[in-house]
Amino acid sequence: MTWHIMGAGSMGCLWTAQFLKAGMKPTLLLREQRLHTLQTKDPVLAIEELDGTTHHYPINLESPQSLTTSIEYLLVCTKAQDAEAAVHSVADQLSDQCQILLMQNGLGSQQAIAQHFSSQTVWAASTTEGAWMKDFLHVCHAGHGSTWIGPMGHTPDESTWQGLRSSLEKLPVDIQYTHPIELKLWDKLAVNCAINGLTALYDCKNGELLDTEERRARLAALTEEVTQVRSAAGIPTPGNLLELVKQVCRDTAMNNSSTCMDARQGRKTELTFINGYLIEQAAKLGVKTPANQQLMRELANLGIQ
Ligand code: PAF
Secondary structure, three states: OOEEEEOOOHHHHHHHHHHHHOOOOOEEEOOHHHHHHOOOOOOEEEEEOOOOOEEEEEOEEEOOOOOOOOEEEEEEOOOHHHHHHHHHHOHHHEEEEEEEEEOOOOOOHHHHHHHHOOOOEEEEEEEOOEEEEEEOOEEEEEEOOEEEEEEOOOOOOHHHHHHHHHHHOOOOOEEEEOOOOHHHHHHHHHHHHHHHHHHHHHOOOHHHHHOOHHHHHHHHHHHHHHHHHHHHOOOOOOOOHHHHHHHHHHHOOOOOOHHHHHHHOOOOOOHHHOHHHHHHHHHHHOOOOHHHHHHHHHHHHOOOO
């Protein structure tokens, strides 16, 4: 049972390391150009654990072009804006029974992939695992979390569920299966709508969003708009989204959000799939989103997109 993993960032490397720890032999897919610039014939993935120890694992690297076998299980850990192109780049190698597991922030990319690859089974995941990259192929595990997985689109039959479950059962990760996954993706969307853009705007750690009255008020306004859009879209909100957002700020207080890091390094952020997605859905549903729109304008004025 071989998993192919796309995206050599923090989540891609963290999950690759979990497969390696479980004694499985995943293949990490890199861009052809990246693969060619590697200096070594025996690449190693390093993971720094929460207790400070570092483990090194020999790792199988390929590019979509160099692959000779078909893909049965594909985990996509790229940024949201790169996910569709990534799956298309291996479309010819996907087996008919291929299971595609998407692990992106935000919403929009998952639906597009599920729609296009309707003959394969597409799953989406929402995770609270924390990780950051120290260097290329050197990941630091920043915090244990939980991961929820559920199908996008049509409901898979029992043997497909079982196939996915058994392919992941040895991983040293807390995985919960849920259907529909949309509820979890919307919970995560609320967290990302509130935290990611603001941490980029204030160039601060997640926990620092709770430091001032102004920041707390902005967190609340952004989250309230997610609740309104979600409810207009007919997606129930079982708990208190603002409490969830604040809890994530506390749990990841010392972390820099992925968007804050992207902004610092001048990279394109995932905000189009986060606040951008919310604003687009709100417009279709006739819901106003002034707090999210103002945040996007302020970020654009700083050149953060
Ligand atoms: O994008 C991120 O950085 C994470 O999803 C989160 C939850 C905001 C924690 O930093």
